Amino acid sequence: MIPEIEKADQQTIKAFQEEKLRQLISYLQEKSPYYRRLFKSHKIVAEDIQTLEDLVKIAPTTKEELQKYNADFLCVSKTDIVDYVTTSGTLGDPVTVALTDADLERLAYNESISFACAGITKEDVLQLTTTMDRRFIAGLAYFLGARKLGAGIIRVGAGIPELQWDTILKFKPSYLIVVPSFLLKLVSYAEEHGIDYKKSGIKGAVCIGESLRNQDFSLNILGNKIKEKWDIDLFSTYASTEMSTAFTECSEMQGGHQHPELIIVEVLDDNNQAVPDGTEGELTITTLGVEAMPLLRFKTGDIVVAHNEPCACGRNTVRIGPLVGRKKQMVKYKGTTLYPPAMDNLLNDFTEVESHVIEIYHNDIGTDEIGIKIASNNQSDELQNEIRDHFRSKLRVAPKIEYCSTSEIQKLRSSMLGRKPVTVIDRRG
Missing domain, CATH: 3.30.300.30 (ANL, C-terminal domain)
Structure with missing residues (x-):
């Protein structure tokens, strides 16, 4: 299940994204108080932005601006909002992100093709070991994505190794959605309680929140520790609340794939200039298809390296390497x-x-x-x-x-x- 646009050549992907970008600029000009103000102050009209190269005419949006003017990013009536989530506030005050019904459908599509990227199919059952409450978008996204894909999902929540193993042994899931270091706790619990975890039926794990790989995509210390104990497939995934889009590894495990129908990616230096290929920079994103709170040239604060060469899996999309770190940290x-x-x-x-x-x-x-x-x-x-x-x-x-x-x-x-x-x-x- 690879969307056709992700297998297209670079020029086709670029032309596709430019059409989506033009639609976004018009939408923001009409609906967004924040971006209307930005366009006016920089004397930008919708016709000025026709290509991806034209994005440099627009000043990036920072996390601080999203925090300060949070409500001004809203493009819909409050009666159209069906869900509210907030960022974790790791690097400052939490930001509220509102979602419409269409945004939840987009979120489901994003996660379904991300799971498919990791080789998960409707024949699989996933065990969710992250929370779905506390205004957390990720747990909701995983649940919606599994349903969109047609796979089964068991909502266990965070922690409690005893309950996790009871669920694994009772319902036989094939994949875990998990913080990778928690896998070591599951192994330790299994060893202490005589559970043959290697015959549990778990094929792999979609790993969130912690890095598994070095910049050359080899397993780092944590990744190697897990594989030495439990030889299952480990897929990294990277996302954020603000962009409602995930970058998930495929079978080649050479970085998380961009979904060009959902997001435009730039990697910028401190002067907001694109860095050379293979160079560290700040991930800057433009969301496509978001209805309630679309973002234009949003600087995520995350330092990454982008990889542009085609992947052996058949996708020709940009891949994001392991997170180098957060700029503020x-x-x-x-x-x-x-x-x-x-x-x-x-x-x-x-x-x-x-x-x-x-x-x-x-x-x-x-x-x-x-x-x-x-x-x-x-x-x-x-x-x-x-x-x-x-x-x-x-x-x-x-x-x-x-x-x-x-x-x-x-x-x-x-x-x-x-x-x-x-x-x-x-x-x-």
Whole structure:
């Protein structure tokens, strides 16, 4: 189930997106208070934007603007809104995103073709281990996508390994939708309770929220740990509430595929210029087919590398590599640029580390400092030195390390909305 446009040549995809872009510009000119104001201030009329290259005429929209003018992005009457979701607020105040019935249908289509990208069919049953409540869009998207695809889905929710295994053994799902580190907890529970997890019937996992791969698409430390224990297929998927669109890996596992019928992708530098192919930049997106709150050149804050060469799976769409990091969480530490995911990955190398939180703060002279709070049964100087040496050799930095209780780490990791565990606390104001 590959949409024809995703198999088309680059010129056909470009022409298709340009037609969709022209429709979007006209829609925003008519319906969006925010973009009408933007167009007027920059003396832009709809006829000025005809091609993808013309997008550079439009100033990007930032997360701060979406937060500050949230209601001005709404293009429909409130009576047309059937669902409200909010962002997790990881990098600031949560943003409200409204969806119409058509937007929910688009969300279902997005996730159905994303599941199909990972090889999931209507013959499969998926076990959802993320929440569907608390104004969380992802759980809703997975449920709608599975229904659109015709696959079965079991809504178990987050945590509780006992309930997860009871469900797996009772209903025999073939795929899990899961935060990858939770797979290790499922394995640990199975081993402790005599469950033969390797014969459970699970074929693979659609993995969210944590990186599985290095930038060359090889498995990172976490990915290798999972595969060593449980040899199932691991598919990464990347998305955000604001763009209501997912980038999911195919069978080749070489990055998450763009759906050109749903989203336009740019990767920009700090001056809002396109970066060369294969270069890190900020993912900037334009949503297509969104009715309630479409976004034009929205800077996601996520640093990625885009890959444009055709994929062996038959798709010719842009692929987004593993998330390098979030721009706001970039750390300049003693001459080295760091992103927290790289630090998370190194800590996964130590089985003694049960959980951790990375804190970024300014020291007395105003430069960045990194502190890592660790929960471990082995609170020895030797382990501390090993971790510090590992960081020195891999990232050329030696962060401050402090042992804490598991309960203290859990308290720090729990966000106010309880939707996403927080692994990075930025105290730089």
